[in-house]
Amino acid sequence: MSATFVYDGDCAFCTTCAQFVQRRIPTRARIVPWQFTDLAALGVTREQAESAVQWIDGHGVVSAGPVGIARLLRDAGGPWRPLGWLLGLPPVLWLAWPLYRLIARNRHRMPGGTPACSLPQAQRDAQR
Template structure:
């Protein structure tokens, strides 16, 4: 079974996962990394803290917007089209910077809380000293 892994400590991420579970028909498990068997999935905490992760039933792996595209591709026809669209090179080129911006600002997003904010040290490591 395919698995989509997100940060369960982040309210914004959890709200997005709840949306997926309610609105996007997929057979994939949608699970917070804190409750996933990361060893079995071949993932590390660092990978899961950095971005959402996809582990396909076929062994494929993806992270960030590529993981979202894989999840969408595993769902119903309308969402599948969105997943294909997210993989088009010009769209994908914009998706990664947009994903990183959302990740840095997820505590400011609807449903986000201060708990969603990555520690400054982590933001600096991932995105550079300015966090932007």
């Protein structure tokens, strides 16, 4: 089983980032919005998927946020692999997690973001 990278498909900013990964980063992982995958089969809860991107390796080990991004970059190899190793180092992760959370909280303000990006998924579902 190959790895899977899960992101929020209802967020335009997240989708733009996922499309960049698909075009520019040659990972072997399947890149899917959490809304269109069986989260339970991946061992990920809806709450986890709403709070951060998720990397699920081929053995079911789940890594979230910048740890998941680091694993994706290492999987891609080439010039991305050293960036993945760097991002995965504890001192870098100590900085990466607060930055990731800041971006996640403000993703509706990021390029490509929309007001819908700032709403919790349950609230978005109620509006449909």
